[in-house]
Amino acid sequence: MLIEHISKIYLLIERDKLDIAQQKITETLTEFPDSEDLYILQAELYLKKDENKRALEAAERAIGLNPENEEAYYIQSRAFIAFEEHKKAHQAIDKALVLNPYAAAYYAVKALILLDTKKHQEAIEWAQKGLEIAPDHLLCNNVLSLAQNKAGQREEAYERLEYMLAEDPEDSFTQANMGYHFLAKGDIKKAKEHFSVALRQDPTNEFIRSGMMEAIKSTNWLYRKFLHYSLWIEKIGRKNKFALYIGIIILVNVVPFLLPFYLLLILWSWFAGPLSDVILYFDRYGGDLMTKENHRLTKINICILLIAVFCGLLAFLVDSSFFGLAFALVLSIVPIYLIDSSVKPKKRITMSVFACSFTGLGLWGVYSSYITDGSAGLAWGALLFAVVAFSWVASLME
Numbered sequence: 001m002l003i004e005h006i007s008k009i010y011l012l013i014e015r016d017k018l019d020i021a022q023q024k025i026t027e028t029l030t031e032f033p034d035s036e037d038l039y040i041l042q043a044e045l046y047l048k049k050d051e052n053k054r055a056l057e058a059a060e061r062a063i064g065l066n067p068e069n070e071e072a073y074y075i076q077s078r079a080f081i082a083f084e085e086h087k088k089a090h091q092a093i094d095k096a097l098v099l100n101p102y103a104a105a106y107y108a109v110k111a112l113i114l115l116d117t118k119k120h121q122e123a124i125e126w127a128q129k130g131l132e133i134a135p136d137h138l139l140c141n142n143v144l145s146l147a148q149n150k151a152g153q154r155e156e157a158y159e160r161l162e163y164m165l166a167e168d169p170e171d172s173f174t175q176a177n178m179g180y181h182f183l184a185k186g187d188i189k190k191a192k193e194h195f196s197v198a199l200r201q202d203p204t205n206e207f208i209r210s211g212m213m214e215a216i217k218s219t220n221w222l223y224r225k226f227l228h229y230s231l232w233i234e235k236i237g238r239k240n241k242f243a244l245y246i247g248i249i250i251l252v253n254v255v256p257f258l259l260p261f262y263l264l265l266i267l268w269s270w271f272a273g274p275l276s277d278v279i280l281y282f283d284r285y286g287g288d289l290m291t292k293e294n295h296r297l298t299k300i301n302i303c304i305l306l307i308a309v310f311c312g313l314l315a316f317l318v319d320s321s322f323f324g325l326a327f328a329l330v331l332s333i334v335p336i337y338l339i340d341s342s343v344k345p346k347k348r349i350t351m352s353v354f355a356c357s358f359t360g361l362g363l364w365g366v367y368s369s370y371i372t373d374g375s376a377g378l379a380w381g382a383l384l385f386a387v388v389a390f391s392w393v394a395s396l397m398e
Helices: 002-014 018-031 036-048 051-067 070-082 086-099 104-116 119-134 138-150 154-167 171-187 189-201 205-216 220-237 238-254 257-284 292-317 321-339 343-369 378-398
Strands: none
Touching: 002 018, 018 036, 018 378, 036 378, 070 086, 070 104, 070 220, 070 257, 086 104, 104 119, 104 189, 104 238, 119 138, 138 154, 138 171, 138 220, 154 171, 154 205, 171 189, 171 205, 171 321, 205 238, 220 238, 220 257, 220 292, 238 257, 238 378, 292 321, 321 343, 321 378, 343 378
16 A cells, blocks of 8 residues: 555656645655655655755654664755765765665766866766666766766767767756757857756756756856866866965066066956856846856845946045945955855855855945044955955865
8 A cells, every 4th residue: 555655656756746746745745654764755756846954854863763764865965965964974885885886867866976076087087887787778868977077078979978868858957968068168058058958847846947057147258268278277177276275376476577467367267157147137137047146146246337337436526435345345256146056055154254244344444534524444354355355265265
């Protein structure tokens, strides 16, 4: 009897009839409250609905009922990925792999966690381990091609994706994956074509929507260069990235006339993203792809930009200290833009603090100079210090 219920609920989830499936699970749980399989299905359903906290709770209930249930750890790991809790995700999927080392899907999730933490080569190795068990495993193949793209092995990634699309041209994940491949190559037209096909299959998938947004933003030449730069930075790895930054700083100190170029590089890498979001906000189709939070943060940034322009006018008409406030306001749009890049409360709070600090220091400068007729030197010094601190903290939190 329970098996029949589970089979029906599984089919409902597969067919995306989530509300009916949820109702069936609730009804069946009243009859079989100790069924770990029902809690696993419930966790799967919540993951599909992006209700990740509930998914985690359901997976933990299943583990509580049977600590040897490998599938419960597999689902738990995926829920931790949604929260960017990579260490916990690793622990959960490692338990699943200990309990069953022959499930290709577990290797795919392990590879996905490594990919999220920018360990591209290790992600490739774990995805390949999964493919040794199941050569046609869809998630393993997709994660492998994503990791190969990130690691700069684009030809290998392309050949894999081409083969997968020949086998199943309707698969939305593979289509989106191919879109990201062309995005990295700079072929925006082909990237959009693949994202468009993927969106038709799965219009609410955030991975696909983000890809299409990146493709639309990349029609802007400056953003396209920024994207190539970001992908290149990601490819060289975190250690090499910091070595590069330190090397540039040393070079600028040795050859001072390079300082303006260095500052331009910093400003461009900071503002390309936020300004592209503003362009996307006013795009006829792009605005519909933005998430609610992305929409809200971009609206806040548009307001700040307008206030900064007004402060710039005040600097000409009233007092030059308003220039400092305008600059501080423009700086604050960068951490506000980055709030949307993570679900981790720590990063979101840190970025909010920096945004408030920049604005507060700008106001302090106006108060010190214009209102009390004193010197704003201390405020501008503190602002400069905050900017340097922000650049390192933001890089470390990526």
